[in-house]
Amino acid sequence: MKILVCMKQVPQKDAPLKLNEASSWIREDVSYEVNEPDAFALEESLRQKEKHGGEVVVITSGPARSQQVLREALAKGADRAIHLEDNAFVGLDAFNTAKAFAAAIKDEKFDLIFTGLQSDDYGYAQTGVILAELLGWPHATIIMQIEKTDGGIKVKRELEAGFFQFVDMPLPAVLTIQSGINKLRYATLIGIKQAKNKPIRKVALAEVQSAIGENLQKIERLYVPQKTKKTEHIEGSPAEIAKKLVDKLRNELRVL
Amino acid sequence: MxxxxxxxxxxxxxxxxxVSWETIxxxxxxxxxxxxxxxAAVVGGSASTFAAEVAAKKLAKVYAVESPKLEPYTPDAFAAALKQFLTAKQPRLVLMPHTYQVRDFVPKLATxxxxxxxxxxxxxxxENGKLLFTRQMFQGKFAADVSFTSAAPWFATFQNGxxxxxxxxxxxxxxxIETVNVEIADIVxxxxxxxxxKEAKQAVDLTQAEIIVSVGRGIKEQKNIEMAKQLADALGGELAASRPICDSGWLPMDRQIGSSGQTVAPKLYLALGISGAIQHIVGMKGSRTIIAVNKDSEAPIFEIADFAIVGNLFDIVPPLTEEVTKAKAGSQT
Structure with missing residues (x-):
């Protein structure tokens, strides 16, 4: 199976984020990491390849810094990478990101495309499904298990409130992968070494420009959300905090 | 018009x-x-069964968009049915709840x-005749006001709650009520x-718990779960967790709070080392009182907390358990 994994670099989970001067985006001087569900998507692609053979290709869009995500994927076992390298990709909406990806892979023939189920920055939860529609492929979302069958694949979709569903579908297909579908591997030293010789195809903005258009949605402003709740900070030494909390639990909340 | x-x-x-009532x-x-x-529109194999219930709300009209091909749900059939219907109706704005099902078909439909x-x-x-939609960004650390720059119909989905x-x-x-029959070819x-x-019988029903002590990534290691358990026991509450903890197998899946787990509204929700990702918050923001302990003062969980303790949970929890135990013993004598 030939699998493409769409990956994204996002700010680290506990990185302190600040707004830029125009309040249009965050200040970029933060630490980044791979979007967590994308890491599970990559892991799943490597496991499928180990079972069925084939190739794993990883793709991302973003400035030079985002190449780190591809390097890590190559070190874990991906065979090659595609980097749509330009800062302008950061500002694309899901519709245009999917269009740029579709344009970048138009000469490839994949059996499966994986994405994480959503990103930790925009959180659209749309790019994978849009890509499927642009390619004319079937899709399934929030996937917790993938098995190859005679006619295609059988996937396990996570539904809400603890429900699941198996779905049989033909290939090629796009799947959005849920965190926790598998256990992530670490890159090995030898993997890191080998990654240095694996190819990364760079795609400039100009190459896909004709495929993308104006964004269909616009972030007018970004801001720190107004608090709807009054939060009382409880401070002091751990022992003092414990005493204060117990007092609240007993006398204000009346749960003790 | x-x-x-x-x-x-x-x-x-x-x-x-x-959640449909929220969207209405x-x-x-x-x-x-x-x-x-x-x-409003109800979409399904026998949508008209539900149309009357929806039509009781203050609405100008309710459509029952029907086809036997809409049962069971598939994204292909739902997108095809709604595309036909919306192309004919041309509404300015289409609203849906942000459920797993909607997430599955609405990007396809819009595309x-x-x-x-x-x-x-x-x-x-x-604002000044312009419609803006507020959504969370960066896991709730920021909010964004977003406008449509395309022609109608516009699609927006609303988060649960x-x-x-x-x-x-x-x-x-x-x-x-108007029934609209749509044609969907088999090949679609x-x-x-x-x-x-359901995977397994749900052993614990967290929705009934009055006190919940919930742990997140901040608990660091499986062996530290015991510390949270002791606090939960002292309080007479249930132990729960955010998704990553259950994914790691540190607690069973039926103790997971959030969009993929249980939705709870206890009297007291004590969040230990939970950053407050949107998917977790939607499962517990209805709690009467929320106490959050997190070492990151900017963790989104503090946005919805009634009481905030910025600090290391490993320092805070043991003396808290001790104080609670003392208080309980004291109230019994």
Whole structure:
């Protein structure tokens, strides 16, 4: 199976984020990491390849810094990478990101495309499904298990409130992968070494420009959300905090 | 003709999803702000069964979009049915709840129509005639006001809990119902879904718990779960967790709180080392009192906390457990 994994670099989970001067985006001087569900998507692609053979290709869009995500994927076992390298990709909406990806892979023939189920920055939860529609492929979302069958694949979709569903579908297909579908591997030293010789195809903005258009949605402003709740900070030494909390639990909340 | 807002309510497995009332409440609020007409649609194999229930709300009209091909749910059939219906109706704005089912088909539907979805919104603003949708970014650390720059129809989905479903206004008289039969060719539907099932019997029903002590990534290691368990026991509460903890197998899946787990509203929710990702917050923000312990003062969980303790949970929890135990012993003597 030939699998493409769409990956994204996002700010680290506990990185302190600040707004830029125009309040249009965050200040970029933060630490980044791979979007967590994308890491599970990559892991799943490597496991499928180990079972069925084939190739794993990883793709991302973003400035030079985002190449780190591809390097890590190559070190874990991906065979090659595609980097749509330009800062302008950061500002694309899901519709245009999917269009740029579709344009970048138009000469490839994949059996499966994986994405994480959503990103930790925009959180659209749309790019994978849009890509499927642009390619004319079937899709399934929030996937917790993938098995190859005679006619295609059988996937396990996570539904809400603890429900699941198996779905049989033909290939090629796009799947959005849920965190926790598998256990992530670490890159090995030898993997890191080998990654240095694996190819990364760079795609400039100009190459896909004709495929993308104006964004269909616009972030007018970004801001720190107004608090709807009054939060009382409880401070002091751990022992003092414990005493204060117990007092609240007993006398204000009346749960003790 | 005035512009129309169309709310697509959700039914699954023969039941109307209660979150649909929230989306109708959202539609009513936007209609009041804009002066646009509000209508609703039910989509499914036997959509008209649910139409009457929906038509009791203050709506200009309810459509039952029907085809036997809509049962069971597939994204292919739902997108095809709604594309036909919306192309004919041309509403200005289409609203849906941000459920797993909607997430599965709405990006496809909008793309097929060359349009965009502003997904997972928590509110809206109507400023100088411009409609803005508020959504969370960077896991709730920021909010963004987002506008549509494309032609109509516009698609927006609302996060669970953004509007009060019980505040959806009833109509003076039932709204008229129109059944719309859509044609879906067999070849359109590529996925073959099987029966929906639950993994295992849910051993704990966290929705009944009055006190919940919940742990997140900040607990660091499986062996530290015991410390949280002791606090839960001292308080007479249940132990729960955010998704990553259950994914790691440190606690069973049936103790997971959030969009993929249980939705709870206890008297007290004590969040230990939980950053407050949106998917977790939607499962517990209805709690009467929320106490959060986190070492990161900017963790989104503090946005919804009544009491905030910025600090290391490993320092805070043991003396707290001790104090609670003492207090309980004291109240018994």
């Amino acid at each position: 005035p512009d129309t807002i169309l709310v697509v309510v959700e039914q699954r497995e023969g039941k109307l999803n209660r 409440a959202a539609g009513q609020a936007i209609a009041a702000a804009t002066g646009w007409t509000l209508e 097929a129509m060359g349009r965009a979805v502003i997904s997972d919104c928590i509110g809206f603003k109507h 953004s509007f009060r479903g019980d505040k959806a206004e009833a109509g003076a008289s039932p709204a008229p 539907i590529r996925n073959k879904p099987q029966e929906v099932f």
